[in-house]
Amino acid sequence: MLFSNTELRLNVVQSVQRAVQILRLLSAGGPRLGLAELADRVGIAKPTVHALLRTLEAEGLVAQDRQTGKYVLGPGVLTLGNAFLETHELRMRSLTWADLLAARANEAVWVAVLTGDHVLVVHHAFRPEGAVQILEVGASIPWHTCALGKAIVAFLPEQRQAELLAGPLPPLTGCSIADPDALNDQLEQVRSSGYAQEDQESTLGDAGIAAPVFDRSGLAGAIGVVGPVERLLADGQNQDLAVKVREVARQLSRELGAGRAPLARALA
Amino acid sequence: MLFSNTELRLNVVQSVQRAVQILRLLSAGGPRLGLAELADRVGIAKPTVHALLRTLEAEGLVAQDRQTGKYVLGPGVLTLGNAFLETHELRMRSLTWADLLAARANEAVWVAVLTGDHVLVVHHAFRPEGAVQILEVGASIPWHTCALGKAIVAFLPEQRQAELLAGPLPPLTGCSIADPDALNDQLEQVRSSGYAQEDQESTLGDAGIAAPVFDRSGLAGAIGVVGPVERLLADGQNQDLAVKVREVARQLSRELGAGRAPLARALA
DNA sequence: AACAGCGTTCGTTATTGCTGAACGAAATGA
DNA sequence: TCATTTCGTTCAGCAATAACGAACGCTGTT
Numbered sequence: 001m002l003f004s005n006t007e008l009r010l011n012v013v014q015s016v017q018r019a020v021q022i023l024r025l026l027s028a029g030g031p032r033l034g035l036a037e038l039a040d041r042v043g044i045a046k047p048t049v050h051a052l053l054r055t056l057e058a059e060g061l062v063a064q065d066r067q068t069g070k071y072v073l074g075p076g077v078l079t080l081g082n083a084f085l086e087t088h089e090l091r092m093r094s095l096t097w098a099d100l101l102a103a104r105a106n107e108a109v110w111v112a113v114l115t116g117d118h119v120l121v122v123h124h125a126f127r128p129e130g131a132v133q134i135l136e137v138g139a140s141i142p143w144h145t146c147a148l149g150k151a152i153v154a155f156l157p158e159q160r161q162a163e164l165l166a167g168p169l170p171p172l173t174g175c176s177i178a179d180p181d182a183l184n185d186q187l188e189q190v191r192s193s194g195y196a197q198e199d200q201e202s203t204l205g206d207a208g209i210a211a212p213v214f215d216r217s218g219l220a221g222a223i224g225v226v227g228p229v230e231r232l233l234a235d236g237q238n239q240d241l242a243v244k245v246r247e248v249a250r251q252l253s254r255e256l257g258a259g260r261a262p263l264a265r266a267l268a
Numbered sequence: 269m270l271f272s273n274t275e276l277r278l279n280v281v282q283s284v285q286r287a288v289q290i291l292r293l294l295s296a297g298g299p300r301l302g303l304a305e306l307a308d309r310v311g312i313a314k315p316t317v318h319a320l321l322r323t324l325e326a327e328g329l330v331a332q333d334r335q336t337g338k339y340v341l342g343p344g345v346l347t348l349g350n351a352f353l354e355t356h357e358l359r360m361r362s363l364t365w366a367d368l369l370a371a372r373a374n375e376a377v378w379v380a381v382l383t384g385d386h387v388l389v390v391h392h393a394f395r396p397e398g399a400v401q402i403l404e405v406g407a408s409i410p411w412h413t414c415a416l417g418k419a420i421v422a423f424l425p426e427q428r429q430a431e432l433l434a435g436p437l438p439p440l441t442g443c444s445i446a447d448p449d450a451l452n453d454q455l456e457q458v459r460s461s462g463y464a465q466e467d468q469e470s471t472l473g474d475a476g477i478a479a480p481v482f483d484r485s486g487l488a489g490a491i492g493v494v495g496p497v498e499r500l501l502a503d504g505q506n507q508d509l510a511v512k513v514r515e516v517a518r519q520l521s522r523e524l525g526a527g528r529a530p531l532a533r534a535l536a
Numbered sequence: 537a538a539c540a541g542c543g544t545t546c547g548t549t550a551t552t553g554c555t556g557a558a559c560g561a562a563a564t565g566a
Numbered sequence: 567t568c569a570t571t572t573c574g575t576t577c578a579g580c581a582a583t584a585a586c587g588a589a590c591g592c593t594g595t596t
Contacts, residue, residue: 027351081349083295
């Protein structure tokens with residue numbers, strides 16, 4: 001076969017692309033995947049997949065169950081993920097600010113970046129007087145169902161925004177907003193107020209308030225509080241939290257080397 | 269050039285191997301790395317590295333600073349790392365047992381697996397009445413400086429043990445044990461007592477007590493408590509904790525499908 | 537203003553990775 | 567119990583693919 005897919009071909013390395021594709025399939029996981037099923041799903045020959053898996057296994061990114069022969073992600077990917085966190089500038093600089101905000105607001109604080117059409121949580125500061133809380137670092141949430149996502153997308157280039165608004169907007173709860181126009185209105189409001197809000201759009205009972213963070217090259221991510229609706233969106237409390245979030249986001253941005261008034265510049 | 273390196277060649281995919289090598293370099297991180305330096309360090313031509321980086325970037329595993337052109341790990345690796353945790357059977361099954369042990373012992377609990385000569389923490393249950401604690405999931409510790417590592421290595425095949433004892437044993441603190449013979453004695457003691465102990469060998473002030481965990485195919489990892497020396501290694505408390513740790517490890521092993529007396533079988 | 541360093545692009549070469557066919561082992565069905 | 571299918575794995579040949587040297591435009595420095 002010459003050109004199975006007629007997309008224009010970028011100068012990328014095919015085998016690496018395929019290797020990553022395999023890692024993605026394994027990360028979807030479900031039940032453990034066998035070689036034959038993997039080969040079938042990626043649509044390439046069995047021996048090819050085998051060679052790729054052997055390579056990934058030798059590097060520790062994939063592990064094989066010696067009993068069943070099935071393949072799973074290996075410990076190496078966790079090491080890489082951790083290294084990502086430790087080299088992530090936004091995350092490292094946000095640590096102290098997140099703690100500060102968590103103390104001031106007495107709520108859990110999340111820091112996130114945009115990857116594709118999802119928001120990735122890169123830091124989670126626990127609520128000071130909270131009970132058992134599970135760590136959400138690494139969690140991935142559709143941008144349109146959380147305050148962090150809206151805070152970021154609102155300051156993206158217009159073209160990017162249009163793409164994201166045109167993309168699929170699957171609802172997660174009954175409160176999720178799936179209408180592009182309604183979302184666009186919210187983004188407009190985020191730009192004028194400087195913060196975004198979420199009301200149980202990703203998890204019933206939980207709300208969020210977030211503001212964008214900038215660095216020297218522009219938009220970097222977002223920071224915000226997450227917690228029960230009753231606490232976050234009560235009248236008065238609402239505005240008070242928004243001010244605190246926006247304030248910390250601005251200071252964090254300055255530490256990251258953002259110019260003055262990056263917010264206005266991003267809109268230019 | 270024909271054979272730059274005379275090692276025997278396995279049937280692995282070269283470009284994938286190189287791509288992972290690049291990811292590893294980026295994870296070492298330090299200051300952000302440029303293309304030229306990367307090419308120099310891996311010893312391959314600049315355009316080759318460039319193509320690999322472009323591919324990894326398109327997949328989100330690498331990101332490029334648009335200002336400086338330097339390369340960093342991308343968010344994709346965090347997503348993979350998280351997927352690893354969520355598909356890791358030992359981890360998933362250990363969640364409830366770890367909580368139970370944390371409650372019984374009133375100490376933080378770690379679950380770990382062996383990767384190369386390091387121990388990788390795959391789960392961390394906080395100490396119930398603890399104050400601010402940082403999450404150690406993803407942390408990597410030399411096997412010979414922690415109870416978890418000794419608990420695992422003690423039940424490895426003899427050949428593997430010999431290799432690890434022969435390898436470099438860098439001391440992390442003044443209490444670290446760098447002598448192979450002394451370590452071998454400790455391993456022998458672990459095998460007879462069923463648990464391993466650490467006294468400030470990785471961090472001054474911290475101690476650990478751990479026991480091995482088995483699944484249907486043999487050794488799977490280890491579980492144990494970590495905390496201040498004064499609390500863990502006080503006379504009496506010491507023995508009491510060891511019993512609790514061993515007990516939970518045994519029950520977790522059974523849930524993972526280990527046969528009866530896997531401990532004895534591992535020694536056969 | 538000249539330089540040195542960077543990240544990037546291009547086109548050629550043969551090295552490298554891909555594939556179909558075949559193998560033994562294990563799981564499945566009769 | 568044996569026949570049958572399905573699995574993971576190995577092999578060797580072909581050609582597509584990835585690697586490279588040379589050259590480009592750019593930025594920051596000397």
